[in-house]
Amino acid sequence: MNETVVLSIEALSGRVEAIFRKAGLSSTHAAALSRVIVAGERDGCKSHGIYRIEGCLRTLKAGKVSADAEPVLDDDGTAVLRVAAGGGFSCAAFELGAPILAERAKRLGLAALVINDCTHFSALWPEVEVLTGMGVAALAMCPSYSTVAPAGGTRPLLGTNPMAFGWPRRGQPPYVFDFATSVAARGEIELHRRAGRPLPEGWALDAEGRPTTGPEAALAGAMLPFGGHKGSAISTMIELLAGAMIGDLTSSEALDVLGSTALAPRHGELILAFSPERFAAGRPGDPFQRAETLFEAIVGQGARLPSQRRFAARRRTMAEGIALTAAEADQLQRLEALGMDAVS
Template sequence: MPTLTLAAAHDLAVRTLLRCGAGHDQAESTAVALAGAEADGLATHGLMRLLAYGAQVRAGKVVGDATLAVTRPRPGLLAIDAGHGFAYPALDRAVAELPEIARSQGVAAAAIRRSHHCGAAGRPAEALAAQGLVALLFANAPAAMAPWGGNRAVFGTNPIAFACPLPGRPPIVVDLSLSKVARGNIIAAKQRGETIPEGWAVDADGHPTTDAAAALAGTMIPLGDAKGTALALMVELLAAGLVGARFAGEATSFLDAVGGPPGTGQLILVLDATAFAADACERFAVLAGMIEDQDGARLPGTKRLAARARAAQAGISLSDALLAEIEAL
């Protein structure tokens, strides 16, 4: 199994996307996100995504040379049209501009429309928290979950991410999908020819399945049953309805090159961590300490930070089969 440095993983992603027809800025931003996800141990949002991304650029489902259109509809708001390109350049722009707005207004928001797969949602939230902000990110995705009691997918797996700063150490980061597991885990199982545990998804007829292909053709089981679908509804309204993006049931798949652009959306809300209480970050640290003082308890994101540190030293492993598929694009 080949081992790549993080720099080599980044270069592989850039070369692949350029070869498929992406512009330099789109390729560079996307490569940073994919290599970063690999470093954090989130392989389902890493280099394996190049297979779908590359095919979509070639088919025009992703506009490979898209440029952002950015406006300020209100003093505290940033509106970003991703132009049916990859989501990552739009997310980068939000991370770059929201801190100054939040410091002057106390609170700020960025709405991203005509977007695409946002990848590991915790990464932009973490980048904002590293600049002294409390951040929430909502992203909708193509239909994969039915409403509770229904049998037709109308919600995406719709990730939610949260991050807040801690004094002198990395931020607290919460990043979760509203399905019982991220759909990327099923995609990865299908690519490896493996079964999935029962309880992750149902097939197109609504029957429990351990077949990854049947699961992808069916619907995902929500996190927390009815509560998960209620949260997924909330994300659809915030990340699509509010920002002018397509709802899950209107979006094409992130996984293939069929049809037009998905046109999904993201909403990022940020608050200056000191806007209400000057000692808020110190208070965040108090609660973090209450958690970490307990044997066996840890803050969310601890495993991700450990994986990142290992990857910086030892690189990342990529299967021969995946590397060959990427090189063949």
């Protein structure tokens, strides 16, 4: 049972999409979900790959996400576009809005896409990469669930609130970062728990708000923001801009509504797009070439650009296919056979 199964990206995409279709998702949603999940596998991000299928099905089975809500675009011609996801997964809503967002940024220099009432489980890098592929820089952010205490606080309030940024590069993958504003992802604490290893200092508080290195205590308590009060401030900004400002749930409200962190959260998302050509117009130098000079200086002193491990995995899987462990292949077959019955 230790054999690795290798699938082409197309083959895996078809199978994941079929699982979602069988579970009752509309073709729009099944295809959009499949794209981000297979992108995770393609890039070696196992935490955002086929592992996520079950969570999606569980959220669907719990009646917490719409299987077929068609996303609706609201565009009044200003710099703010809005897609009403209508309680569906975010992926299809993003795919509807993205090309119009890029077009608007190219026309006005800068534009924003608001997604409202979506169920969000994916990483943000697939989104900013779609936009860099359209020639714009992008900054995306969203709340999540209250699992993080503000710096100096004692209890979960903020979410792990991810922020992702992308900058287009010619002839190669974009400059992309995507990170949680917590010190660590919740999954990393879970991994320490399973391995029986203590957490590094500064990751978490226990249920009484005291610093802890115990994974169990941390899971019952609160995670901490990255970078102390600075990361805490950025996370708060994300609650404000991508929660209160866009008229959608903050991490605290998202947890209240769903009552569980075991299902994918419902909230909104904010994505800003910038046209470097428009911003640089009339100024000396090509913004893309000048960015390359910066990247060369970073790499030239031995530092790494973000996402390079992911891009290396992508090059490998594009050439050789996606390798699933026997357990992963079994789980995929189980989901194909049982559909919604495979999840509780």
